[in-house]
Amino acid sequence: MDEQALSVRDAIISRRSIKSFNGQPVEQRDITDILEDAVWAPNHGNRNPWRFVLAAEENYQEFLAVLREFGVPKWKELNEETLEKQMIKFTKASAALFVIVPEDARQKQRHEDFAAASILIQNVMLLAWDKGIGTCWKTPGFLDDPKFRAQLGVQPGERIISMLQFGHFDELPKAKPRTPAEELVTYWQEDSAE
Numbered sequence: 001m002d003e004q005a006l007s008v009r010d011a012i013i014s015r016r017s018i019k020s021f022n023g024q025p026v027e028q029r030d031i032t033d034i035l036e037d038a039v040w041a042p043n044h045g046n047r048n049p050w051r052f053v054l055a056a057e058e059n060y061q062e063f064l065a066v067l068r069e070f071g072v073p074k075w076k077e078l079n080e081e082t083l084e085k086q087m088i089k090f091t092k093a094s095a096a097l098f099v100i101v102p103e104d105a106r107q108k109q110r111h112e113d114f115a116a117a118s119i120l121i122q123n124v125m126l127l128a129w130d131k132g133i134g135t136c137w138k139t140p141g142f143l144d145d146p147k148f149r150a151q152l153g154v155q156p157g158e159r160i161i162s163m164l165q166f167g168h169f170d171e172l173p174k175a176k177p178r179t180p181a182e183e184l185v186t187y188w189q190e191d192s193a194e
């Protein structure tokens with residue numbers, strides 16, 4: 001194991017969602033290495049309920065062209081300059097990983113699969129953070145758009161649950177405060193149920 005690796009605790013606490021990337025490249029190999037580790041996420045029945053579409057390196061540029069075409073419908077009404085401004089949050093990132101999850105008809109399995117894939121995504125975000133790569137889990141409306149889904153080869157019975165952006169950044173965003181767990185815990189006592 002890499003001696004420089006962050007502790008699990010430090011990775012969890014220090015990781016931030018990066019919303020402002022600086023355009024510096026991220027290698028596809030780094031992302032696939034991260035995925036190889038991230039698939040060790042717990043998942044019920046060993047269903048491995050995920051598959052991925054990765055747009056990285058020069059293919060990320062191809063993806064941006066698809067996004068211009070099939071992204072937000074109202075972008076079509078924008079002039080080139082305004083569209084480029086809207087696109088900055090995408091063009092400054094360096095790669096996008098689409099996490100695709102089966103939508104089991106059985107509710108229990110569907111919830112388990114979504115939960116397992118969410119754990120996998122957290123694994124990816126923490127492993128990337130450890131390599132000095134920023135990420136942001138994005139859920140833009142176009143992920144459910146039939147035309148966009150078709151571009152990614154998403155099948156009926158599958159759902160894209162995340163567009164996970166990768167990139168480098170200049171400034172560490174300020175952490176949004178969390179509610180301390182102490183305020184959220186009810187400690188079980190024998191008379192709790194009364």
Ligand SMILES: Cc1cc2nc3c(=O)[nH]c(=O)nc-3n(C[C@H](O)[C@H](O)[C@H](O)COP(=O)(O)O)c2cc1C
Nearest residue numbers: 015016017018019136137138139140173174175176
């Ligand atoms: C399920 C999920 C969906 C998210 N979708 C978006 C999104 O569409 N756009 C966005 O800017 N951030 C999105 N985020 C990132 C959150 O806004 C971010 O995690 C939150 O601001 C906390 O910041 P932190 O991760 O730096 O602690 C999403 C996060 C999660 C877990």
